[in-house]
Amino acid sequence: MAMQTIEELFEHELKDMYSAEHMLLGALEQMADESSDREIKKTFVQHRKETQGQIKRLEKIFKTLGQKPEAETCHGIEGLLKEKKTFLKERPSDELVEFFNIGAGQKTERYEIASYEGLIDMADKLGMTDAVELLEQNLQEEEAALNKLKMIASEFDVTEEGEEEGEGRTTSSRR
Numbered sequence: 001m002a003m004q005t006i007e008e009l010f011e012h013e014l015k016d017m018y019s020a021e022h023m024l025l026g027a028l029e030q031m032a033d034e035s036s037d038r039e040i041k042k043t044f045v046q047h048r049k050e051t052q053g054q055i056k057r058l059e060k061i062f063k064t065l066g067q068k069p070e071a072e073t074c075h076g077i078e079g080l081l082k083e084k085k086t087f088l089k090e091r092p093s094d095e096l097v098e099f100f101n102i103g104a105g106q107k108t109e110r111y112e113i114a115s116y117e118g119l120i121d122m123a124d125k126l127g128m129t130d131a132v133e134l135l136e137q138n139l140q141e142e143e144a145a146l147n148k149l150k151m152i153a154s155e156f157d158v159t160e161e162g163e164e165e166g167e168g169r170t171t172s173s174r175r
């Protein structure tokens with residue numbers, strides 16, 4: 001039967017985020033592996049841990065709906081992961097991959113923030129107070145992750161090729 005209610009849309013979006021968070025578990029692990037800078041690595045590792053908690057919260061919401069957790073492929077995050085693959089084909093330096101990840105991380109956080117804001121709005125309209133609370137916790141973690149990545153990006157040093165690498169984050173891959 002055709003989808004007609006906000007409740008059905010809410011469930012659809014919930015499954016979409018359940019899929020997104022699972023994909024991001026893998027992506028965050030990969031980005032942590034690709035980070036040579038300790039703070040950047042720590043940021044990805046920590047957000048991966050938070051993501052596991054976010055998945056648990058989504059599972060709780062499925063439970064309140066009397067449903068088994070189910071994923072429906074999130075094409076938004078899938079698209080961002082494809083962009084990474086395309087970028088890697090350019091054979092970028094390790095430093096550029098690290099810098100790329102900080103930008104890609106911000107894109108995914110913004111996507112998640114918009115998704116959770118939409119879900120919260122729907123849950124609010126449906127009077128699902130428990131779901132609103134759980135989703136707000138996820139939203140807060142995404143916002144904190146975005147802010148952290150923004151700070152890291154602004155501190156990321158870019159040096160000219162051949163320049164001595166000082167301590168901290170540098171990239172020597174400018175052409």
Ligand SMILES: [Fe+2]
Pocket residue numbers: 021024051054112142
């Ligand atoms: Fe997340």
Ligand SMILES: [Fe+2]
Pocket residue numbers: 047108109112141142145
């Ligand atoms: Fe996130």
